[in-house]
Amino acid sequence: MTIAYRVHGVGHRIVDVEILDGISLEIGYGRVLALVGPNGAGKSTLLGVLAGDTAPTGGSVELDGRPLGDWSPAELARRRGVLLQQNAVAFSFTGRQVVEMGRAPWLGTPSADDDERAIEAALAETDATAFADRPFPTLSGGERARISLARVLAQETPVLLLDEPTAALDLGHQEDVLRIARRLAGRGRAVVAVLHDLSLAAAYADDLVMLDRGRLVADGSPAEVLSAERVEEVYRTPVRILPDPDTGRPVVLPRRTPAEADRTSSGDAQGTR
Numbered sequence: 001m002t003i004a005y006r007v008h009g010v011g012h013r014i015v016d017v018e019i020l021d022g023i024s025l026e027i028g029y030g031r032v033l034a035l036v037g038p039n040g041a042g043k044s045t046l047l048g049v050l051a052g053d054t055a056p057t058g059g060s061v062e063l064d065g066r067p068l069g070d071w072s073p074a075e076l077a078r079r080r081g082v083l084l085q086q087n088a089v090a091f092s093f094t095g096r097q098v099v100e101m102g103r104a105p106w107l108g109t110p111s112a113d114d115d116e117r118a119i120e121a122a123l124a125e126t127d128a129t130a131f132a133d134r135p136f137p138t139l140s141g142g143e144r145a146r147i148s149l150a151r152v153l154a155q156e157t158p159v160l161l162l163d164e165p166t167a168a169l170d171l172g173h174q175e176d177v178l179r180i181a182r183r184l185a186g187r188g189r190a191v192v193a194v195l196h197d198l199s200l201a202a203a204y205a206d207d208l209v210m211l212d213r214g215r216l217v218a219d220g221s222p223a224e225v226l227s228a229e230r231v232e233e234v235y236r237t238p239v240r241i242l243p244d245p246d247t248g249r250p251v252v253l254p255r256r257t258p259a260e261a262d263r264t265s266s267g268d269a270q271g272t273r
């Protein structure tokens with residue numbers, strides 16, 4: 001495996017709070033790595049560190065064997081694409097114009113000849129061509145999410161850092177995003193995706209990294225990381241883990257008592273249909 005990132009003992013402290021503490025991991029090309037953990041665990045902060053947008057207050061990060069701090073912004077922009085959790089886009093741009101912004105790092109390089117092809121391919125891959133010419137603010141949350149992903153895909157970087165790329169998406173488009181991630185990994189890219197749906201992460205990721213309160217609590221294959229004991233401890237809710245009947249990958253099901261699910265016993269069953 002060719003290593004994209006070597007992260008060693010990374011910490012991030014804001015005032016007196018350790019938002020990240022002693023994080024060490026390796027991220028390989030040709031793989032999909034899912035970053036999971038409860039709200040506030042530090043996932044977005046770690047992604048920002050990998051992106052080079054947030055300087056860690058401790059430890060070291062190397063990309064392609066070179067300290068991340070030594071990369072210029074222009075070099076980084078051609079090496080890693082970042083999908084932020086919040087997509088603040090200025091008004092009055094169409095979807096296609098937003099995707100075009102992904103090509104900015106290649107301006108003035110021979111790769112700029114590929115702009116049109118890269119933009120159309122990214123729109124097609126995210127199933128966004130049909131609404132690409134509408135103003136971005138008029139799109140639904142899910143459509144905006146797909147345009148934003150298309151912008152990162154159009155950047156055509158060897159590393160993709162995606163913060164909750166499936167958050168606003170319906171079931172089918174969630175699957176699409178993870179299939180895209182798998183395809184990219186198949187072509188040798190390194191894909192890191194923050195995901196909340198543990199079953200979705202388990203179905204498509206090669207590697208799972210679980211954070212809890214700024215610390216890395218598990219790193220391995222989905223089957224290694226997703227034990228019921230660990231998930232219950234980290235997420236503080238009872239779960240059952242079953243193998244997917246088709247793939248054998250772990251599926252995480254919250255455990256509910258029949259009484260919790262039985263609406264006739266809770267007195268609010270009337271008039272909801």
Ligand code: ADP
Nearest residue numbers: 014019037038039040041042043044045046211
């Ligand atoms: P996650 O993405 O896993 O939900 P984040 O990385 O966004 O978590 O945040 C981790 C913790 O750090 C949270 O408690 C958050 O409130 C805190 N945090 C993040 N950024 C800042 C900041 N700039 N100043 C203070 N606290 C922050």
Ligand code: MG
Nearest residue numbers: 043044045085
């Ligand atoms: Mg986050």
